[in-house]
Amino acid sequence: MAGELFVSDLHLSESRPAANEAFFGFVEGPATRARALYILGDLFEYWIGDDDLATPFHAVIAGFLRRLSTSGVEVHVMHGNRDFLLAQAFCEASGARLLEDPVVVPAGGVPTLLMHGDTLCTRDVDYQAWRSQARSKDWQRRFLERSLQERREAILALRQRSREAVKAKPASIMDVDPGAVEEAFRRHGVARLIHGHTHRPGHHVLEVDGRRCERWVLPDWYGTGGYLATVEGSTPRLVRFS
Amino acid sequence: MNLRHLWKPLIVLSAAVTSGGALAADPQVDVRTSLGTIRLELYPAKAPRTVENFLQYVKDGHYDGTVFHRVIDGFMIQGGGYDTSNRQKPTRKPIPNEAQSGVKGGLKNEVGTIAMARTADPNSATAQFFINVADNTFLNWGDPRSDGHGYAVFGKVVSGMDVVNKIAKVPTGPGAVAPRDVPRQPVVIESMSVVGGK
Numbered sequence: 001m002a003g004e005l006f007v008s009d010l011h012l013s014e015s016r017p018a019a020n021e022a023f024f025g026f027v028e029g030p031a032t033r034a035r036a037l038y039i040l041g042d043l044f045e046y047w048i049g050d051d052d053l054a055t056p057f058h059a060v061i062a063g064f065l066r067r068l069s070t071s072g073v074e075v076h077v078m079h080g081n082r083d084f085l086l087a088q089a090f091c092e093a094s095g096a097r098l099l100e101d102p103v104v105v106p107a108g109g110v111p112t113l114l115m116h117g118d119t120l121c122t123r124d125v126d127y128q129a130w131r132s133q134a135r136s137k138d139w140q141r142r143f144l145e146r147s148l149q150e151r152r153e154a155i156l157a158l159r160q161r162s163r164e165a166v167k168a169k170p171a172s173i174m175d176v177d178p179g180a181v182e183e184a185f186r187r188h189g190v191a192r193l194i195h196g197h198t199h200r201p202g203h204h205v206l207e208v209d210g211r212r213c214e215r216w217v218l219p220d221w222y223g224t225g226g227y228l229a230t231v232e233g234s235t236p237r238l239v240r241f242s
Numbered sequence: 243m244n245l246r247h248l249w250k251p252l253i254v255l256s257a258a259v260t261s262g263g264a265l266a267a268d269p270q271v272d273v274r275t276s277l278g279t280i281r282l283e284l285y286p287a288k289a290p291r292t293v294e295n296f297l298q299y300v301k302d303g304h305y306d307g308t309v310f311h312r313v314i315d316g317f318m319i320q321g322g323g324y325d326t327s328n329r330q331k332p333t334r335k336p337i338p339n340e341a342q343s344g345v346k347g348g349l350k351n352e353v354g355t356i357a358m359a360r361t362a363d364p365n366s367a368t369a370q371f372f373i374n375v376a377d378n379t380f381l382n383w384g385d386p387r388s389d390g391h392g393y394a395v396f397g398k399v400v401s402g403m404d405v406v407n408k409i410a411k412v413p414t415g416p417g418a419v420a421p422r423d424v425p426r427q428p429v430v431i432e433s434m435s436v437v438g439g440k
Contacts, residue, residue, distance in 0.1 A: 028291070028338075056284075056286075056293075057297075059267045059269050059286045060293055063287040063290035
């Protein structure tokens with residue numbers, strides 16, 4: 001079954017041993033039998049720069065991916081809203097290739113649009129403003145110039161503010177905007193989209209300009225976790241860990 | 243937007259940090275013993291589960307106050323399982339043996355390397371480890387004289403090999419935990435810590 005596996009929103013962190021153990025089991029189990037593994041954002045709870053590879057936990061995670069990639073499985077990593085500073089040194093340590101967002105790849109023999117998913121949440125205007133700031137060269141340069149400790153503190157403060165902001169937002173704002181989804185299908189001319197970010201796993205079928213399109217949303221690993229598997233000639237399969 | 247362009251400054255920055263040597267992805271651990279300090283470098287890219295397991299025991303303070311209880315000069319020094327009162331310390335569940343992928347990645351039981359101790363069951367390693375003081379090729383996965391599974395190497399001594407050799411040469415004999423090879427004066431691991439760890 002040498003197809004592709006898709007995961008996102010693992011949010012790996014030293015303080016979440018259950019998710020880490022699920023990840024170790026996944027990369028030593030199902031992932032070894034895949035042709036390619038696509039991590040569509042937020043592999044880590046947060047990533048404050050590649051120099052944080054010096055943290056043993058991060059080196060261990062990169063090590064698990066390195067062994068997988070060395071064994072011949074392609075490993076692709078896309079930035080999420082938590083780990084958008086993953087860069088070259090992480091790729092060298094893990095053997096992963098950095099994916100652009102959005103990108104179209106063949107999955108199960110079907111051209112498939114991959115996204116983290118945060119750019120589809122266009123109704124969350126505050127978040128989109130923050131995103132465009134944080135993805136700017138200037139912001140990243142200034143952020144990375146600070147010490148690891150300062151960056152860690154800044155991210156913790158940011159997460160606290162974000163948690164408070166999320167509490168104050170209606171759930172509908174946090175989900176994808178249907179118009180943005182349709183626009184993505186239209187712009188990329190595909191009939192299948194896979195993304196994460198919203199923590200609302202599922203399979204949605206919609207019609208765009210008379211074409212049947214399907215959107216697969218990946219599960220987060222805060223709960224039991226899981227992945228999507230694509231194999232040529234078969235319907236994608238959403239697998240949840242029990 | 244072309245993201246490759248966006249990331250160019252970061253790649254340059256990363257390269258600069260790497261050339262300065264500050265971006266070592268291989269964790270190091272200081273083992274402070276009653277005979278001196280040994281610094282280990284661990285290899286998560288070749289033995290990720292073993293490194294993760296070892297680091298967790300380090301972080302939990304499991305090794306603090308344990309002894310090298312099996313010392314054979316010309317072979318290896320083994321420790322991390324018993325405290326100074328010869329009581330076996332409780333462990334987490336065993337880990338799978340990574341000897342095969344380790345050997346394929348170049349990790350072999352050579353002088354100065356650290357590997358996981360285990361019982362006859364190949365997947366029974368918990369906390370006990372040993373440091374080789376000889377090239378023990380018969381402990382490698384794939385060696386015709388091995389037990390077919392091998393012992394998983396996951397790091398090596400980068401400084402303090404003199405301390406390792408000093409431990410290897412301490413007088414041994416029968417003891418509370420084994421009928422032979424037990425140091426007559428306990429060699430204690432006073433503490434272990436990740437170098438530069440938080």
